[in-house]
Amino acid sequence: MIRIAILASGNGSNAENLILQQPSELLQYPLIITDNAQAGVLQRAKRLGVATHVFSRADFREGTAVLQLLQDEKIDAIVLAGFLSRIPQNIVEHYPSRIINIHPALLPRFGGKGMYGHFVHEAVLAAGEVVSGITIHYVDAEYDHGSTLCQATCPVYPSVDTPDSLAERIHHLEHLYYPVAVRQMVQRMKEEI
Numbered sequence: 579m580i581r582i583a584i585l586a587s588g589n590g591s592n593a594e595n596l597i598l599q600q601p602s603e604l605l606q607y608p609l610i611i612t613d614n615a616q617a618g619v620l621q622r623a624k625r626l627g628v629a630t631h632v633f634s635r636a637d638f639r640e641g642t643a644v645l646q647l648l649q650d651e652k653i654d655a656i657v658l659a660g661f662l663s664r665i666p667q668n669i670v671e672h673y674p675s676r677i678i679n680i681h682p683a684l685l686p687r688f689g690g691k692g693m694y695g696h697f698v699h700e701a702v703l704a705a706g707e708v709v710s711g712i713t714i715h716y717v718d719a720e721y722d723h724g725s726t727l728c729q730a731t732c733p734v735y736p737s738v739d740t741p742d743s744l745a746e747r748i749h750h751l752e753h754l755y756y757p758v759a760v761r762q763m764v765q766r767m768k769e770e771i
């Protein structure tokens with residue numbers, strides 16, 4: 579059984595979707611970690627009966643306490659679901675090809691520091707794009723970097739869409755594809771054991 583920690587800073591719809599979609603003999607989600615004590619994901623976790631832990635942004639810059647908890651909880655892999663802190667080097671090194679992130683655009687465009695949430699969708703609309711999508715990728719110590727596991731696209735309607743309407747379309751894709759990508763990572767990990 580692969581034990582996965584979800585790291586989330588916000589609303590947590592992807593976290594909830596993963597937990598609800600993936601009860602299996604292959605993997606489980608025993609822990610949600612956040613860097614935001616106000617994050618909506620904490621309410622969702624409570625409702626779902628999943629343990630949570632709040633760390634400060636400073637804890638994430640440093641990394642020791644977070645890694646200690648991950649090890650104490652025997653966490654095998656990490657899924658980022660709207661997580662805003664950078665993953666510290668000690669954790670990246672401890673989990674090589676075992677951390678994945680989802681980004682609400684087609685990387686390498688519309689990524690990097692400051693490109694999160696509505697900022698991404700605003701930038702896509704301002705650029706007059708007619709296609710956007712999601713990128714699921716392995717995580718290294720740079721923002722929105724690391725090899726790609728999967729991309730999926732959706733249309734953008736430049737004269738009609740708002741950042742909110744585009745975000746809704748993107749969330750739909752995320753909820754569809756993130757569970758599939760997690761399963762791919764877990765299956766790859768199983769083959770390596």
Ligand code: GRF
Pocket residue numbers: 586588589590591592593659660661680681682695748749752
């Ligand atoms: C998603 O759009 C994801 O791509 C990005 O942050 C958002 C999180 O949404 N990294 P939610 O909190 O899972 O609803």
